[in-house]
Amino acid sequence: MEKKVPTIKEIARKLNISVSTVSRALHDHPSIGLRTKTAVKNMAAALNYEPNQTAIFFKKGKTFTLGIVLPNLAEEFFSAVINGIEQVSMQNNYIALVGQSHDSLETEKKIVETMKNHRVDGILASISKNTTEIDHFRQMNKYGIPVVFFDRVPDVADIHSVSCNLYDSSVEAVEYLINLGHRRIGYLQGPPTLSIKNERLDGYRDAHKKHQLPLDESLIVHSDLSTEGTQAAFDQLMSLENRPTAILAFNDYVALDAIRYARQKKLRINKDISFVSYANLPVTRYVDFPPLASVEQFPFEQGARATELLFKLINQKSSGQEMPYENVVLQGKLVLH
Template sequence: MEKKLPTIKEIARRLNISASTVSRALHDHPSIGLRTKMAVKKLAAELNYEPNQTAIFFKQRKTFTIGLVLPNLREEFFSAAINGIEDVAMDHNYIVLIGQSHDDLAREQKLIESMKNHRVDGIIASISSSTTHIGHFEQMKNYEIPVVFFDRVPDAKDIHSVSCNLYDSSVEAVEWLIKNGHKRIAFLQGPPTLNMKNERLDGYMEAHKKHKLAVDESLIVSTDLSVEGTQKAFDSLMLLKKRPTAILSFNDYVTLDAIHYARQKKLTINKDICFVSYANVPVTQYVEYPPLASVEQFPYDQGVSATELLFRLIDKKTARQEAPYENIVLKSELIIR
C-alpha cells in the first residue's frame, strides 16, 4: 500500500491536542507554550512532516512562481538574461517557469495561457518576431497577473517594460562607420511584423541626416531572422549596382549568418564588406570574422531590472495598490573590437 504523508491532524491526534494548536506551534506563535512547541516539532521531525504547500499558497494567495517567455534559449543573449532573472527570483524565494516561443505567435499565446492556468504570480516576456498584437498579454490583467516586457518590447502604451536605448548607440554605430570611410551603409533589420519600436532604424536615419548623407532606401532590407531569410536579404544587397561597403545588422546572430554566407560567396570580410551589429554576445570573440563593433545591450542587467520591477508589481497587487506603468530604459554601449 502507498504510504500516506503525515498531516497536522495526525500530529494533533497523537499528542491529543487540536490541529490549530499544532499549526500555531509549528509557526512559533507566541500563544503556544514552549513545552508544547517542542513536543510538536519533535514529533513532526520524527514523522518527516512537510507543510502542505498548496494550502499555504492558497492562504497567501501566491504560488511563488513567475513565468518567463523567451524567443529561443539557444541565443546566448537570453541565457544571460535568465541568469539575472533567476538570481533575483531566488533572492525572493521564487522559482521561474521558462517557455520558448521559437518566434511563433501561436506558441507564445499557448505558453501564456498555460502559465495563467498554473497561477504564476507574474510574467516576464520578450515577444516573438511574429507577435503582431499583445492581446494575450493584456488578458492577464483580468487575472491580476502583472506582465513585464524586456528587450523585445512591444510598441504599445500602458505596459511595464525594461529595455536598452538603441537609438543613441545606432547613431554612434553609423557615425563610426562614416568616420572610417563608409558612405554606402546598408541596414539589415528584423522582420517588419515584429511589433516593437524600431530604434535601430531611427538611429540609422538620424546619423545619415547629421552627416548630410542621402538615405538610399534600397540599402534597407529585412530578414525574418532565419538563415534563409538573412541570405535572401544579403543577396538583394549584393545585386545592387552600387553595393554597400558596410552593413548595420539586427543582431550578432543575424550578422554571423550573413558573414558565413558572404564568405561562401567569396567575399573578403572587412575588405569587400564590413559589419557592425547588436548584442555583443561573448561567442563572437571566438569566431574568425566577428563584427567590427557591436552594441552591448546588457542582458543580465535587463533581466535583473525586469524581475525587480515584477516583484514591485506583485507586492503592490498583494497590498491592493495601483501601480503606475514603468518603462525602464538602460543605456547601451557601442563596443569597438
C-alpha cells in the same frame, strides 16, 4: 515506499494538541509557549514533516511561481535573460515556469493560458515576432496576474516593461563606421513586426544626417532572420551599382550568417566589407571574423530588472494599491571587438 507524508494533523494528534497550535508553533507565533513550541518543532523534525505547498498555495491563493514566456531558449540572449530572472526570483523563493513560443502567436497564447491555469503569480514575457496583438496578455489583468514585458516589448504605453534603448548606440555604431572611413553603410534590418519602434533605424538615419551623409534608401534591406533570408538581403545589397563597404546588422546571428556568406563569395571581411551588429553574444568569440563591434543589450540585467519590477507589482497587488505603468529603459552600449 510511498509512505504517506506527515501532516500538521499528525503532529497535533501525537502531541495531543490542536492543529492550529501546531501551525502557529511552526510559524513562531508569539502566543505559543516555549515548551509547546519546541515540542512541536522536535516532533516535526522527528517525523520529517514538510508543509504541503499545494495546500498552502491553495489556501493563500498564491503559488510562488513565475511564468516566463519567450520566443526561443536556444538563443543565447534569452538564456542570459533567464539567468537574470533566476537570480532575483531565487532570492524571493520563487521558481519559474518556462514556455517557448517559437515565434508562433498561437503557441504564445496557449502558454499564457496554461500559465494562467497554473495560477502563476506573475508573468515575464518577450513577445514573438508574429505577435500582432497582446489581448492574451491583457486578459491576465482580470485574473490579477501582473505582466512585465522585456526586450521584445509591444509598442504601447499601458504596460509594464524593461527594455534596452538602442537609439544612442545605433548612432554610435554608425558613427564608428563613419570614423573608420565608410561612406556607404548598409542596414540589414529584421522583419517589419520587430521594427515597429525602430530605434536602430532611427539611429542609423540620424547618424547619417549628423555627418551630412546622403541617405540612400536602397541601402536598407530586410531579412526574416533565417539564414536564407539574410543571404537574400545581403545579395540585394551587393547587387547595388554602388555597393556598401560596411553593414549594420540587426543582430549577431544575422551578422554571422552574412559574414559566412560573404566569405563564400570571396569577399574579404574588414576589407571589402565590414560589419557591426547587435546583441554582443558570446558565440561571436568562436568565429574568425566577428563583427567589428556589437551593441550590448544587457540580457542579464534586463531579466533581473524585469523580475524586480514584477515582484513590486505582485506585492503592490496584495497591498491593494494601484501602480502606474513603469517602463524601465536600459541604455545599449557599443562594444568593440
